[in-house]
Every structure is written in C-alpha cells, then in structure tokens.
Amino acid sequence: MKANANGLRIVVPAFHGHAHNRLCQLSYHILMSKGFGLEDLETCERVFSGSNSVAQLTRHATPFHRRQFIDMYFDNGMLKNMRTWVFFTWQL
Numbered sequence: 001m002k003a004n005a006n007g008l009r010i011v012v013p014a015f016h017g018h019a020h021n022r023l024c025q026l027s028y029h030i031l032m033s034k035g036f037g038l039e040d041l042e043t044c045e046r047v048f049s050g051s052n053s054v055a056q057l058t059r060h061a062t063p064f065h066r067r068q069f070i071d072m073y074f075d076n077g078m079l080k081n082m083r084t085w086v087f088f089t090w091q092l
Contacts, residue, residue, distance in 0.1 A: 013041035
C-alpha cells in the first residue's frame, strides 16, 4: 500500500517478460508501461553477464588474488564502460 501511495509500481524487465503469463505481461511488462522510454531494466544482467569471464581467470587463484582481480575488473573495465553508457544514455 505504501508503494502505491508513493507512486511506485511493479514492472517486469524486458528480458524476463517471456517467462510470465499473458495477463502479467499486459499489466506489468516494461513495454506496456508508460514512462520508461528506451530503458529495458537489464543493466544488472549485463554487468553480471560480462563478469562471467572472471570465473575462468580466477578459478585457481588464492582468495586474496581472486578479490583483487574482481576489484580490478570492475574498477578499470566494466564500471568505466557503464559510466560512459549512463552518461550518453541519460544526458539531456
């Protein structure tokens, strides 16, 4: 009830919409909801999908080196690319 009072609503991201039934898709799918523009709400999916390659590279590493590599991956590559994407996507 508080969510509705604050103007919040539930939506299903674009990629996950096919797993829901027709009534749910018509009511909650992002393509059927107003105000989202080109956003598909799958940014987290892209981040974690891109980081899958880290597992292969750190499989035999020590816990310290595994964490170090993950920090380097997100600090140097992924987040820099995301910052650029967010800047160009949401600039006015």
